[in-house]
Amino acid sequence: MSKLTTIKGPSIHLIQYLRDTPPYDTLDGLAGWAASIGIKALQVPVDPRLIDIHRAASDQAYCDALKATVAKHGVEISELSSHLAGQLIAVHPAYDTLFDGFAPKEYQGNPKAKEEWARRVLFDSAKASKRLGLKAHATFSGALAWPYFYPWPQRPAGLVDTAFKELAKRWLPILDAFDEAGVDVCYEIHPGEDLHDGVSFERFLKYVNNHRRANILYDPSHFVLQQLDYLSFIDIYHERIKIFHVKDAEFLPDGRQGVYGGFTEWTDRAGHFRALGDGQVDFKGIFTRLTKYGYDGWAVLETECAFKNPEVCAVEGAEFIKRHIIPVASGQFDDFAGSGVSKDGIRRVLGLD
Template structure:
C-alpha cells in the first residue's frame, strides 16, 4: 500500500515538533513538509548540516518519513507580477520591489532543491506563478502572442531553477491550480511544450480540477509519466441557481459559494477512479492529505482524512478474476 502523508502547509501555525507529534498520533506515515512557519527554512537546510540533523531527529522520534517537501509560496513569486497583494509571501525587505521579490524567490527555490536532497526527499511540490492569469477571460481581447509570451516568460525563469533540481537529483512537481501558468488540463499540456526537462512534472491534486469540470482521473492517464506526487483533497460543487462557479468573491466555507474545499470523503471527487488510475500508471509514491475545510475542526478532520485514505486505497490485481475459469 502507498504511504500516507499530510502536507503541513495548513498547520504552519504549530511548532514543527507539535505537528510531528499529532501526525504520529493519528497514524500518518510521514509529512510533506511546508517551507514556511518553523517547519522548514530551505536556505538553512541547504547550508547547515546541524539544522537538517535536528529536523531528522524530530521526525525519527515520531517515526515519520519524508518523501516530499512543499514550497508553494516562494514558487508563486518566481513567475507572478508581484504586486502588493503578493508581499504576504515575501520577506519585508523585498516589499515594494517586484523584481527583488522575484530574485529572492528564485534563490529560495534553488535552495529548496538542495534542502530536499539533504532531507532525503525526492520531490518538491509547489507553484510557479503566472503573469497572464488575469487574462483567463478574453475581455479585453487576448492575443495568442500575449498568452504564448506568458508561458515562455515563466518557462525561461524556471529553467535555471530546474537545472539545480537536476544537479541534486530532485524533481519539481507543479500543483496545477488557479493563478498558476498551468491551471487545468489544456494549460498543463501547453506548459509541457515550453518545459521539457526530466525534473519537471505535476503534483496531482484532484480538488482544483474537479470544481472546474475536469475529470481528475483523465489527467492521471494522459500525464502518467509526469505525475511525481499526489495530493488527496476533496471539493464539493453546489450550483443551486444562485451560486456561481467563480466563487462570487465570497470567503471559503460560506454556503453561498458555488464550490468549496471539504475534508476527504465529504465532497464529490471520485477517489475510486483516481486510485484505479494511479494503479494503472504504476504510481507507488505517497498519497498526501492536504486538509482544507473551513466548516470542520481540523484535528477531527485530519484523523478522519487518514482513515478515509487508508480505506479508499487498494493495490492493483495481479491476475484477471476469470483466470481460474480457463482450461489449459
C-alpha cells in the same frame, strides 16, 4: 500497463496546521501530533519555523537532525513544499501587493527583490531535498497571464505565448538545479496559477523543452471547481504525476452562480473544498487509476474545508486515506486457471506449427 504499486500514506501537508501554539509551532510538535492520529509522513513547507532551507542546502548534519526529529515519532518527510516562493517566481503587477506577505518583510514592496528571494529558496530547496533523500518537491508556478484567463476584452495576439515564454525562462534554471539534485519539481495545477489545467501545463512543457523535472502535483479538488474531468486527467498525464494531494470538493451551481462564484465567500460559493468523504470526488476511481499506472509516491492529506474543524478533518482524513490505499495484487486473480503452456507452445496453440 505500468507495474502495480501500492501508494504510500497517509502523509499530511503541514501548512494548514502550522500555528504559534504547541504542538503546532515546531516540526517536533507537529510530527508527534501527526503520528498520534495515524499519519506516516509529513509534507513540510519551507517555513523558518520548521526548516532553515538555506542551512539545509549545505549542512548534511542539520538535515540528518531534521530526519531524526520526525523519525523518533515514527514518521518521515515525504516532500518539501515551496508554494509561496514558487508563486513569487512570476507575479503579475495586479497581484503584487496582495502577494507581499509571501516574502520576508525586508523584501516586501520590491517585486524584483521578492523574485530573487524566491529563486534562492527554490535553488536551496533542490539541494535540501537531495540531502534529505527526497524525490519530489511541491510548489506553484506563479502567474503572468492569469488576469487574462477569460478572453474579454480580446487578448492581443501573442500575449499568452509571451507570458509562457517568460515563465519558462524563469523556471528553466531552477528545473536544471532540481535535475542536478535528482528531484522532480511538482507544480500544483491550480486556479490562480498559469499552470491551472492540462492545456496550460502542456504549453509550459513546450517552452521548457519537455524538461523531465517539470511534473505535476495532482489535486482533484481544483478540477472539480473548474469542472475538468479529473479521472481522465490521470489517464493523460500519469507519467508526470509525482505528488498527490488528497482533498475533497463539491460543485453545486444554481440559478444565481456557477464556476466563477459571484465574488462570494467560500461557504457560499457554488464550488468549495470539503473534508475527505464530504464532497463529490470519486477517490476510489482516483486511487485505482494511480495504482494502475504505478504511482509510487505518497497520498498527502490537505485540509481546506470551508465548514469542518481542521483537526477533525485530519483525524478523519488519515483513516479515509488508509481505507482507499489499495494493497496491490501479486498476481492475476485467475492464475489458478493458467494453461501451463510455455512460450515454445504458443505457436502450436495458435495452429501455426
